[in-house]
Amino acid sequence: MRDIQSIVVLTGAGISAESGVATFRGPGGLWEGHxxxxxxxxxxxxRDPELVHRFYDAxxxxxxxxxxxxxxLALARLDAEWPGELLIVTQNVDDLHERAGATRMLHMHGELKSALCAACGAREPWExxxxxxxxxxxxxxxxxxxxIVFFGEMPYRMEAIDRALGEADLFVSIGTSGAVYPAAGFVQTARYHGADTLELNLEPSGGSIWFAESRMGPAGVLVPEWVAQVLG
Incomplete structure (x- = not known):
């Protein structure tokens, strides 16, 4: 492994599932019935703004x-204590990373607690x-x-994400399915630029083959262990 100065972390639904947030693709997922x-x-x-708004209100x-x-909480600790570059990219639209204390992060798929004006593009905090x-x-x-970034729309902050992946020494994917692009391709981008790669997941993802190392288990166990290892 090369010396680690810059880390990019990608988080998906699996990291929030242990908090009780229903996952996107599970049998009891929140898309069930819709x-x-x-x-x-x-x-x-x-076509049906009432349904869409009601769904996201829920x-x-x-x-x-x-x-x-x-x-x-472990990623928030990494954010606070890691002296090098760090970017936490989440596919999740919840606010659990922020509430844990993470600041060096971005939401590539939008945020539930934000409203977007379709006319002028302004964003407004919304509760x-x-x-x-x-x-x-x-x-x-x-x-x-x-x-929220709907299917068919461009994820947010892709230029910043691509730049961080190109400069990363380590790319870590946590709780992702490896099935949703462009996020599913981040590991290949990171590898192309020479980064080491690590997957932390409950089970092998659709992109496990691309990772140099995969550790299987609950995020609540694996992530604190990994963060402690990195911070040494």
Whole structure:
């Protein structure tokens, strides 16, 4: 392994599952009862805004009853104590990383506690229900929508992510399915630029073959162990 100065961490649904956040693809996943096309595409928002807004209202309300787990807290410790470069990229739209204390991070798929104006592009912190037709505080247009990257839309901050992957000495994927692109391709990008790669997951992901090392088990156990190892 080369000397580690820069780390990129990718987190997926598996890291929040232990906090009680239903996973995207599990048998009891929160998409059950709703086809993805019904709730998570621009076409769905145009066709049935009431359903889409109600769906994300329910997910936003769920956040009040959950807390960060040991994996979130361990990454927050890494954020606080790691002297080198660090970027935590999460595919999750919950706020558990922030509540644990992480700051060197970004949400590539948006945030439940944020509203996006479809007219002017402004973002507004949002806590409660977001009815269709809510007015944008910035421009006054009745065009607020969930600040979520729908299928078919470009994930946020891809230039910053690509730059960090190109400079990383270590790429770590935690609790991801390895099935959703572009995130599923991050390990290959990191490898191409010479980074060491590590997967921490409950079971092998769709991209396990690309990782130099895979450790299987609960995130709440594996992530604190790995962070302690890195911080030495």
């Amino acid at each position: 086809r993805v096309e019904d709730v998570c595409t621009p076409q769905a928002l145009q 997910r936003r309300a769920q956040l009040t009853g959950i807390e960060p787990n040991a994996a979130h 409660g229900a977001l009815p269709p037709g809510s007015a944008c505080p910035a421009c006054g247009t009745a065009a607020l929508r969930p600040d």
